[in-house]
Amino acid sequence: xxxxxxxxxxxxxxxxxxxxxxxxxxxxxxxxxxxxxxxxxxxxxxxxxxxxxxxxxxxxxxxxxxxxxxxxxxxxxxxxxxxxxxxxxxxxxxxxxxxxxxxxxxxxxxxxxxxxxxxxxxxxx
Numbered sequence: 001x002x003x004x005x006x007x008x009x010x011x012x013x014x015x016x017x018x019x020x021x022x023x024x025x026x027x028x029x030x031x032x033x034x035x036x037x038x039x040x041x042x043x044x045x046x047x048x049x050x051x052x053x054x055x056x057x058x059x060x061x062x063x064x065x066x067x068x069x070x071x072x073x074x075x076x077x078x079x080x081x082x083x084x085x086x087x088x089x090x091x092x093x094x095x096x097x098x099x100x101x102x103x104x105x106x107x108x109x110x111x112x113x114x115x116x117x118x119x120x121x122x123x124x125x
Contacts, residue, residue: 006065006072013061013076013111014083020053051110054080058111062118073115077108 028046031037057080058073065072081104088094096104 006068006075009061009063009065009072009115010075010079012064013057013059013072013115014079016060017053017057017076017080018083020056021050024049024053051106054107055110055114058114059118059121061111062115063121065115065119066122067119069115069117069119070112071115072119073112074108076115077104077111080111081107 028042032039032042054077057076058069061072061076062069084104085096088096
């Protein structure tokens, strides 16, 4: 039963990340289209927001898993990184660069921290 809860936590966390990314992508697309703001000036904001979104997905995973939040968050971050890798490889025919490996290691770490926070919010039974 605990494995099923952990798996569903990862799925909910991943869905939360994907929905958040899509919503913020649309928001920033409108901002870039209808204002004079350039993409380069928002790069730092994109980076901070991506870490916040991944941490939120880790928190969701930890909330649903209720135990082993570090594992739920780590698996959520890892699955997100795998999805990005697959999209990049199939869409652009490129592997991760060294900078991207470090970035995705950071995503996994911050999602693991979010999972621990999310599991800490739940009541022990």
